[in-house]
Amino acid sequence: MSENIIKITGVKKYFGGVKALDGVDLVIKKGEVHCLAGENGCGKSTIINVISGFYTPDAGTIEIDGKEYSKLTTQMAIDAGVQVIYQDLSVFPNLTVRENLALNMEVASGKKFVSKKRFQEIALEAISKINFKADLDEMVENLTVADKQLIAISRALLNNAKLIIMDEPTTAITQKEVKNLFRVIRDLQKQGIAILFVSHKLDEVFEIAEHFTIFRSGKNVFSGRTEELDEQKFTYYMTGREIQEEAFRYEKRPDAKTVLEVRDLSLANGFADCSFSLKEGEILGITGLLGSGRTELAETIFGYHKADSGEILIHGKKVEIGSVKDGIANGIGYVPPERNVQGLFMEQSIADNISITRWKDHADRLGFVNEKSIEDSVAHWVKELSIKINDPQDNMKTLSGGNAQKCVLAKWLSLDLKVLILNGPTVGVDIGAKYDIYKLTKKLAENGLAVIIISDDIREVLSNCNRVLVMRQGRLAEERMTSELDEASLSALSVE
Amino acid sequence: MNFKRLTKKTEFYIAVIILAFCLLVQVRSGQFFTGNNIVDLLRSMTIPMMFCVGEMMVLISGGVDCSFPAIASLSMYFVCTKMDGMFDNPLPYFLVAMLLGLCMGAVNGFIVAKFKFPAMIVTLGTSSLFLGIMQGILGSSEYPLTSGLYSLGSTKLLTAVNAKSGLTSDLPVHFAFMIILVILAWLLMNKTMLGRAIYAVGGDEVAAARAGFHVFGTRMFIFCLSGALAGFIGVCRSSMLLTVSPNNMIGMEMDVIAACVLGGVSLIGGRGGIVGAVLGTALMTIVSNSLILLGVSTQWSRVFTGLIIIVGTAVSAIQEQQRKKKLFVTISDKAEVKG
Numbered sequence: 001m002s003e004n005i006i007k008i009t010g011v012k013k014y015f016g017g018v019k020a021l022d023g024v025d026l027v028i029k030k031g032e033v034h035c036l037a038g039e040n041g042c043g044k045s046t047i048i049n050v051i052s053g054f055y056t057p058d059a060g061t062i063e064i065d066g067k068e069y070s071k072l073t074t075q076m077a078i079d080a081g082v083q084v085i086y087q088d089l090s091v092f093p094n095l096t097v098r099e100n101l102a103l104n105m106e107v108a109s110g111k112k113f114v115s116k117k118r119f120q121e122i123a124l125e126a127i128s129k130i131n132f133k134a135d136l137d138e139m140v141e142n143l144t145v146a147d148k149q150l151i152a153i154s155r156a157l158l159n160n161a162k163l164i165i166m167d168e169p170t171t172a173i174t175q176k177e178v179k180n181l182f183r184v185i186r187d188l189q190k191q192g193i194a195i196l197f198v199s200h201k202l203d204e205v206f207e208i209a210e211h212f213t214i215f216r217s218g219k220n221v222f223s224g225r226t227e228e229l230d231e232q233k234f235t236y237y238m239t240g241r242e243i244q245e246e247a248f249r250y251e252k253r254p255d256a257k258t259v260l261e262v263r264d265l266s267l268a269n270g271f272a273d274c275s276f277s278l279k280e281g282e283i284l285g286i287t288g289l290l291g292s293g294r295t296e297l298a299e300t301i302f303g304y305h306k307a308d309s310g311e312i313l314i315h316g317k318k319v320e321i322g323s324v325k326d327g328i329a330n331g332i333g334y335v336p337p338e339r340n341v342q343g344l345f346m347e348q349s350i351a352d353n354i355s356i357t358r359w360k361d362h363a364d365r366l367g368f369v370n371e372k373s374i375e376d377s378v379a380h381w382v383k384e385l386s387i388k389i390n391d392p393q394d395n396m397k398t399l400s401g402g403n404a405q406k407c408v409l410a411k412w413l414s415l416d417l418k419v420l421i422l423n424g425p426t427v428g429v430d431i432g433a434k435y436d437i438y439k440l441t442k443k444l445a446e447n448g449l450a451v452i453i454i455s456d457d458i459r460e461v462l463s464n465c466n467r468v469l470v471m472r473q474g475r476l477a478e479e480r481m482t483s484e485l486d487e488a489s490l491s492a493l494s495v496e
Numbered sequence: 497m498n499f500k501r502l503t504k505k506t507e508f509y510i511a512v513i514i515l516a517f518c519l520l521v522q523v524r525s526g527q528f529f530t531g532n533n534i535v536d537l538l539r540s541m542t543i544p545m546m547f548c549v550g551e552m553m554v555l556i557s558g559g560v561d562c563s564f565p566a567i568a569s570l571s572m573y574f575v576c577t578k579m580d581g582m583f584d585n586p587l588p589y590f591l592v593a594m595l596l597g598l599c600m601g602a603v604n605g606f607i608v609a610k611f612k613f614p615a616m617i618v619t620l621g622t623s624s625l626f627l628g629i630m631q632g633i634l635g636s637s638e639y640p641l642t643s644g645l646y647s648l649g650s651t652k653l654l655t656a657v658n659a660k661s662g663l664t665s666d667l668p669v670h671f672a673f674m675i676i677l678v679i680l681a682w683l684l685m686n687k688t689m690l691g692r693a694i695y696a697v698g699g700d701e702v703a704a705a706r707a708g709f710h711v712f713g714t715r716m717f718i719f720c721l722s723g724a725l726a727g728f729i730g731v732c733r734s735s736m737l738l739t740v741s742p743n744n745m746i747g748m749e750m751d752v753i754a755a756c757v758l759g760g761v762s763l764i765g766g767r768g769g770i771v772g773a774v775l776g777t778a779l780m781t782i783v784s785n786s787l788i789l790l791g792v793s794t795q796w797s798r799v800f801t802g803l804i805i806i807v808g809t810a811v812s813a814i815q816e817q818q819r820k821k822k823l824f825v826t827i828s829d830k831a832e833v834k835g
Contacts, residue, residue, distance in 0.1 A: 090706045094699035094766035095692075103692060107708040114687050137501075272827045293825040474827030 002066030005030045005081075005163045005194045006051065011060030013046055020046040022218040023060065028163065028211075031192045033185060035199065035209035035226075039238055039430040040400045042215040044198055048165055051196075052084045053077035065162065078108075081162030085169065089152045093141035097134050098123040101155050108159075126154040130184050144290075146177035153184065157193075164188065165196040170204055171427055174290035175456050175491070182208050202231060203459060203487075216240055239432045248283055248442050248482075250466030256280050257315065259450040260332075260419050262301065265310030270296035271474040274310070278419065283441065283451045285461035285482070288471030288494050294454050295337065297471070298421045302334035303327030314418060328357070331418030335408050335425060344396050344404060351378045351392035354410045381410035385440060402433020409440065420444065423454040438464055458490050470494050506760030506768075506812050510775040514782060525789040531656030532665040533789070539667060541781040542674045543733050543745075545774060547752045549681045550725040552773035555756055556685070557718045558698035558765030559608060559615035563600070563623035564726040564752075565745040570630045571596035572730030576740040577639055586648040586735070593727035600626060601723015602716065609715035627746065636742035641734060649735035670732045677725075682770045694718060698765030751801065755780045758808040780804060 006028045013021040021043045028034045038044050049055040050062070053074040062069050064080040091100050102122040111118075123136050132150045140148060149169060156164055170178050185195055185208060199205050205212075212229055214222040214237045222229070222237045229237075236242060261277040271293035278284050288294045300307050303321040311318055319330050327334070344353055355362055355374045362373045378392045387406045389399065396404065405425065412420060422441065426434040441464060445451050455461050461468055462482050470478035470493045478493050485493075502508050522528035547564060554561040571593040579589060604622055608615045630636045641649065651669040658664070685691040693714045696704040705711050734740050753763075759776025761768030783804055784797040792800070 086706070088702070090700070090703035092696050092699040092703055092766070095695060099692065103696065104707045106689060107693075111689050114689060114692060269827070270825050291825055293827070296825055472828065474825045 002063070003029055004063070005032075005065055007061075007063040008047070008051070009061050009063075011047070011050060011057045011062070013043075013050060013055060013057050019218050021050070021057070024215065024218065024220050025223070026213055026220075027223075028194050028196060030162070030194055031189055032211055033189055033195045033197060033209050034211045034213065035197045035205045036213050036215070037199065037205060037234070037238060038215035039432060040402075041217075043218040044215060045167070046218075047215070048084060048167060048196075048198065051077065051082060051163075051165065053082075078159055081160055082165070083156035083159060083161040083163070084165045085149070085152045085156055085167065087167045087169075087171070089145075089148050091140050091148050091151055093139070095140060096136065097138050097140060097143070097151060098136040100140050100151055101126045101136075101158075104155060105158050122158065126158050129157045130154050130187065144173075144177075146173040146180070149173065149181065150184070157188075161193055163194045163196065165198070167198045169197070170199060170201055175458075175494075176289055178204060201457075202234065206231075214238060235431055239430075241432070247463045248445070248466060250282060250445075253281065256282075259315060260301070261311075261313040261316070263311040263313070265297070265300065265307050265312065267296060267300050267305055267307050270300065270305065271471070274476050276469055276476060276479070278450045278452065280448045280450050281445050282467065283445045283453060283465045285465030285468035286452060286454045286471060287456055287458070287461050287468060287490070288477075290456070292471040292494075293474040294471045295423060296474075298334065298423055298452065298454050301327070301419075302332055302421060304334075328415070331416060333412035333415065333417045333420045335405070335412065335420070335422045337424035337427060344408060346395070346397040348396060349393045350389055350396055350399065350407060351375070353396050353407055354378050354381055354392075354414070357411050357415050377414060381414065385410055385413075386436065400430065400433070402429040402436065405429055405433070405437060406440075409437070413444070417449060419450045419452065421452045421454065424457075425453060425455070426457070426460060456494070458487050458494075462487065462490060507772045507775055509811070510759055510772070510779055510808075514775065514779050517779075517782060517786070521786045521789050524791075527789050528786065530658050530660075532658040532661075532663050535654070535656040535665040535667045537782060537785055538671055539665065539736075540785055541777055542668070542670050543729060543736070544748070544752060544755065544781060545777045546674050546677055546725070546729045546732065547748060548755050548773045548777045549677055549770065550722040550729075551749075551752050552756050552759075552761050552768065552770060553681065553685065553694060554615075554718055554722050555753070555761045555763065556698045556765060556768055557694045557715060558701065559715065559718065560753065560763070561601075561604065561619050561719065561722045562616060562749045562753075563604060563619040563626060564722060564729075565748045566623040566626035566630075567597050567600045567723050567726040568730030568733065569636075569742055569745050570600070570626045570634075570730075571727035572734050573630050573634060573636050573639075573740065573742045575731065576642055576645070576734055577634065580639075580642045582642075584644045586644045586731075589642070589645055590728055590731050593731045594724040595727070597727025597730070598720050598724040601720045601726070604723065605716040605719025608719065609712045623749075630742060638742075639740035641737075641739050645731065645735040646738060649738045668736055670736050673732060678770060678774060685770055690714070690717070695766055698767075700766075751780065752777075754801075754805040754809070758805060760812065776808075779808075 004027055006026065008024065008026040010023045010025065011021055012023050024043065024047060026047065036044055046055065050057050053072040053076055056071060062072055064082065069076060098119050102119040105122050127134055130150065130153060132154055134147065140151065169181060173181065188195060197205065197209055206226060209226055211225055212222060213220065216237065256279045258277050259280050263275050265274045266272045274297055286294050286297070296305065299305050301312060303324045303326045306322045312321055313319065314330050321327050321330060351374055355377060363369050375392065382389060385406045387403050387410070389403065399407065425437055429437065441451055453461065453465055462485060465482050468480055468482055468490065469476050518528055527533055550564060551561060574596060575589045575593045579592065583589065604619050607613055607618045648669065653667045653669055653671060655664055655666050685694065693709045696707065696709050697711050697714045701711055730745065733745060737744065755776040756768070756773050757763060758779060759768065759772030761772055780801055784801050787797050787800060788794055
């Protein structure tokens with residue numbers, strides 16, 4: 001018996017010539033909440049796959065619960081109590097909650113036939129471990145991400161887990177759900193289960209983790225207790241560069257025109273009686289819990305939904321926005337929260353993705369697309385937004401989250417926009433790229449663009465917006481200047 | 497609660513439509529609910545229904561099989577011509593045809609599961625290949641049915657007589673095969689872990705692999721099963737027709753896939769079930785066979801089945817779209833004062 005649930009020493013893993021892990025150490029004590037942080041490509045996923053037995057390291061030792069494994073297989077890792085909750089959660093959308101909870105156990109025990117009674121027993125046992133209330137007959141595809149996550153966690157607990165690895169567990173859930181997740185994690189900790197929490201959301205990891213390990217380019221750069229870190233140091237270890245975040249300073253100009261005005265806009269099951277206005281050069285934050293109507297409001301201004309009543313005015317003139325085409329024609333750009341699904345064609349080239357909103361301008365009179373014109377425009381945006389790419393003809397999916405998000409921005413900026421709506425602009429984006437996006441947004445506003453940022457990241461709203469609207473239950477509940485707020489007060493406003 | 501869930505299902509709507517259509521035909525012609533018409537319908541649905549069972553399982557696993565008519569034709573033609581007169585018992589013909597079908601299905605399965613090529617392209621390719629072997633190497637043409645299968649084909653479960661017109665219809669023994677097949681498929685899909693594996697692989701392949709399911713094995717199994725079934729159904733078809741007609745099944749794949757989709761089986765995998773597939777096939781058969789009772793010329797039957805496919809699949813596609821676009825925000829009653 002050892003006090004460490006896992007001890008990894010000098011692990012190396014190469015893929016071809018690439019050193020994914022270049023001799024890293026990781027020690028997790030029993031019952032500890034340990035945070036593994038690092039930018040994309042630093043080796044986080046590789047180490048997870050080494051611990052779960054999926055990759056065999058090229059050098060180094062793995063010790064689980066005091067026992068050294070020379071060749072760890074996935075089954076051995078599971079038997080030793082290691083469970084991984086992947087970012088995609090690995091649930092079956094087309095099956096019921098009951099089946100999702102019970103299937104893995106039943107497969108592992110080599111059962112040949114389905115017994116509803118046994119499924120029921122396993123499912124009930126699983127959800128009782130974290131006091132999770134769920135309708136076992138519901139299809140998993142109808143659940144929220146947070147509930148799917150709880151399913152994945154309770155399923156993992158069935159295998160007598162001693163170490164649960166959670167890969168980016170908070171990217172797709174709201175603050176309130178994060179609080180609930182943390183409650184569950186602390187509960188597990190009391191039962192002596194260690195958690196390896198992989199994330200780069202600052203405020204959250206500082207709240208939950210006791211111990212930190214930070215990787216950069218396949219190497220350890222920090223390992224120690226949370227108290228030894230502060231935000232500045234954390235960012236430095238992650239990125240290797242000093243980043244100074246500057247709050248957005250909005251200079252009120254007397255001649256600034258009102259670009260967008262929304263009057264009593266309502267949409268059934270979306271939001272009701274929303275009125276606000278936005279001047280050029282402003283960055284307006286809209287925050288609120290998931291289900292407060294913030295996304296629906298943005299989508300309606302963009303034209304994805306058609307409002308039931310109310311008016312939208314652009315430069316003081318009333319406009320009819322009934323479709324996305326109308327929205328674009330009126331100079332409104334929208335960066336959606338799920339950029340992989342809604343904002344980009346992942347299987348197509350980077351060049352095509354950036355130029356898609358302007359096909360017509362790249363075509364000659366006969367409608368044939370001029371490749372040269374596209375190349376020029378892509379080269380311009382790649383330079384302007386410092387997007388890191390190899391070849392504009394590469395698939396979109398080869399890019400990291402931050403670079404992909406910059407491509408979405410490029411797509412919109414190449415149009416003559418009046419209003420840019422960013423919904424969750426830095427979800428799943430590295431710290432470095434995140435600051436690039438913030439800097440860019442501020443620059444756009446300084447050049448006179450009216451920007452709306454929709455986010456439940458309080459810190460993001462406070463440091464980037466001059467004014468903030470808080471939505472509660474489909475209504476605009478508060479309007480404040482960010483200068484009068486701090487994190488605690490804004491956070492309190494949104495849940496009130 | 498349970499009834500509400502039921503009404504959300506595609507199967508429920510198809511059942512309602514079938515019922516409504518039957519009543520319409522009955523009211524218009526007075527001939528729908530007569531013994532010989534029902535038996536006629538059951539007979540015409542026998543072969544498509546069996547094909548549908550196989551296709552449904554392939555679709556749920558996330559694949560698609562366009563080659564089953566070719567597999568059915570080739571295995572049937574091979575056993576009926578090369579083994580002509582060798583046995584009095586029909587069983588060896590079925591067994592050899594199923595074995596041949598299984599081998600052809602294994603070719604499909606191996607290419608799809610091993611190299612992860614799109615199943616539709618692979619099976620369209622092998623379909624051409626198998627038909628080419630039948631038409632070129634075996635030089636297929638019409639051929640008399642071997643005696644062992646002939647006697648099976650003449651076996652009737654029952655004969656229905658229309659009291660008014662005196663017309664009679666026979667229900668062949670193959671109908672019983674079909675019923676058994678449907679029951680076995682239901683048991684496989686719902687009561688075995690293999691069935692759950694098929695759903696799991698079709699729902700999320702990566703999650704299935706992580707859960708410990710054998711993804712390659714499941715895909716291989718599905719295509720082998722589909723092939724073996726096709727061999728079996730091919731022999732059923734020729735013995736029902738009492739002649740060896742090699743080109744008779746070609747082109748059935750699209751109607752069968754359409755019937756599955758109509759019954760709520762998803763083309764991207766993971767969703768649907770045997771009940772839907774059965775109802776989808778029933779609806780297509782009933783519509784195309786009952787037009788004549790409505791006074792519509794049989795030449796129009798393709799037009800109507802085409803319309804049913806388009807409207808039926810569009811309805812479920814639209815439902816899905818609306819489900820995705822549906823908003824769920826609960827709006828508070830009180831208009832709050834801004835701070």
